[in-house]
Amino acid sequence: MDTMKALTVFGPGDARITEVPAPHPHGDMVKIKVVRTGVCATDQAIYTGNCSFVRSGEIVYPVRMGHEYSGIVYEVGENVKSFSPGDRVYTDNGVSCGKCRPCLEGRYGDCLAPRSVGTVNCWDGCYAEYMYMPERHVYRIPDSLGFEEAALIEPASISLDAFFGISDGKGETAVIIGTGAIGMACAWIAKYLGYGKVAVVGRSPKKLDVALRIGADTVINSRECDVVESIKGMTDGRGAAHIIESSGDGTALVNAIRSAAKDGRVSMLGFYEKDLDGIPVDQIVLNRITMRGGAGRFGNPSKVAEIMSKNTVPLTPVITHRIKFEDCLDIFKNEKAYHDSKIKAMVCFD
Ligand SMILES: [Zn+2]
Ligand SMILES: [Zn+2]
Incomplete structure (x- = not known):
């Protein structure tokens, strides 16, 4: 055999x-x-x-x-x-x-x-x-x-779920929390889809450098500054239209909710590996935030392959x-x- x-x-x-x-x-x-x-x-x-x-x-x-x-x-x-x-x-x-x-x-x-x-x-x-x-x-x-x-293509096809139903970023601000491959691919897709400003939040300067190379406009080092304040500062106090939490960290999810704009969207792509306490639910209610999970779906990989072959940024x-x-x-x-x-x-x- x-x-x-x-x-x-x-x-x-x-x-x-x-x-x-x-x-x-x-x-x-x-x-x-x-x-x-x-x-x-x-x-x-x-x-x-x-x-x-x-x-x-x-x-x-x-x-x-x-x-x-x-x-x-x-x-x-x-x-x-x-x-x-x-x-x-x-x-x-x-x-x-x-x-x-x-x-x-x-x-x-x-x-x-x-x-x-x-x-x-x-x-x-x-x-x-x-x-x-x-x-x-x-x-x-x-x-x-x-x-x-x-x-x-596979990890980027998970990232694509954050943009389900979105074909045009309309110049809005997207903030991606997490510098793993899924977060990076989110930044890369966001820029491709026409978001105006794409920011990536992370802790490792080396990884944040890579974020800039794949298309992010700006990076936020969460070891050096307050994430919520930085995002508010970057958006004239409004918060970001779309926050993508890809780190699977509970504190990061809290930050995501606190820095989303009114009628904003918070996408969750990382596994948290446990149930979470301390989620500011009233913020979600008050600011009419749409929370959406994603773990990829059938049909995404070929869409990603198409983006990959058209995108001039590798x-x-x-x-x-x-x-x-x-x-x-x-x-x-x-x-x-x-x-x-x-x-x-x-x-x-x-
Ligand atoms: Zn995987
Ligand atoms: Zn079957």
Whole structure:
């Protein structure tokens, strides 16, 4: 039997790269040779076990994690029509059942029995030499994009949820709290959509520098000043029309609510990993603030790929680290050593 190397998390703090059976495509399945895998904060949470989905039983060890990747079609099943070996591809981060009514109607995002790649109800993830996906979830990488950009499509497709229903930023102010890849991609999308002023809030000067390189107009270092005051100061006291909280920190969410303008919108894209107390709900009521969560949705990745190929500002400066697959456990084991400088680490299979 063919085998391949794959990373499995057997329990909190216990992950190893081992030989596992390699997939053999049949029917509508596509076997993809992985080229790049992006390291996500969710992967770190699964590795440590400090993860709400582990506590709720929705993620069960052993986990073959990893959900951000790009690769090359290696082999296809007999019913695959649109892809052949050698095609450069990215995929959805979820796999629909293909059998329920929404699936039969082609509404894969509404599947009644979905599985998530590398996370909840786990479909084997992409810290592996090969991935195995149904054709309906596979997409061709636009010619102008490289494998690293393509591996950023998944996190940016989460970011796109903050702009659901917004096709034009109308020159308004957007403030993004958090300097992870999702926050960065929010700043990058906001500028593309025509927001007038885009500000990014963070603590690491290195990461805030990257924010300026991917299109932010200004940055706020929350270690050096009061975030709410700075945002009010920047908007003549009105507050920002759109605040995107991507850090998953409770205090940051409070700041977001306090610095939103009347009729403003607060988007929440990070997982908080716990229930929160101390949310200023009356501010939400008084200022008619719309609160909206987002974790990506079916259809976002191809929209992001389109933005990526049209946007003259590349998102790739968010890639701060590159590491070989054989060595990638170091990122999880020594997270603290990376924390101040890492935005997105890419695991390289070539
Ligand atoms: Zn992720
Ligand atoms: Zn289904």
